[in-house]
Amino acid sequence: MKKSILLSAVALCFSLSFSSCKNNEEKLKDAQKDMIQAQKKLIKAESESMREYDNFRMKISKKITDNELAIADLKIKAIDGTMSQKQKFNAQVEKLEIKNMELKQTLDAYGTYNADTWDAFKKDIDARTAALEKDFEAINRK
Template sequence: MKKTIVTFSFLAFTTFTFLTSCKNNETKIEDAQENVLDAKKDLVEAKQDSLSDYESFKTKINEKIAANEVKITDLKIKAIDGSKAAKAKYNEAVVALEEKNIELKTKINTYSESSKEAWEVFKKDMNKTADDLEKEFDEFKSKNK
């Protein structure tokens, strides 16, 4: 008799646990829809963060490009005031620096979205290119004082 009561109790407990733990299909669908909405929300937030990062980086690079354009204008003015040999040297430097500055401007304006890893590589490359160009300006300026 004790054995039957223990067996029946165990069976009742197992059945109750099974029935209360199972979700119906409607609940499963609602949970899946919530998960999809959460994933979409996360994706939208990630894209907004990415766009914000791109815009701030683009602004920073455009400031460097504008500063380079001022330096190029200064070099053009110095070329006008110099001797014939100095004019040739300045004009040659101006053309080379102008081309690199235009290339930098084109790269930042034509960038299209890609993976996070590609974005990091792009930023690193753009920073290096901008820094190298700035060094070229400084080197030219220090050689031709």
């Protein structure tokens, strides 16, 4: 009887230790699965962010190109008026050209892509683009 109780106790201890190892192995596998899922989500998020950046960059590049064409049109535009009016017009066109060039340089210089700088960069570019559009509207009204 003592032997069977002792054997039962040993068997119980062995099975408990074996099942706890299995639980640890299962926990490890679950943790590995969770880590793989987290890596997949991170890769997907990075991919979506890069796609958003690329779309934004293409949209702004198109605006810059459109601005360059509009500036070229303004440069060849003959305006009626005095010499001082023509000089003022040419100075305004030159300012547009400089602002457009600065916008292009800022867009080209953005190399550190991360979430912290992305929002600030996007707001800055959007504000510059909007200001440039207003300047174009103002000069075209004349």
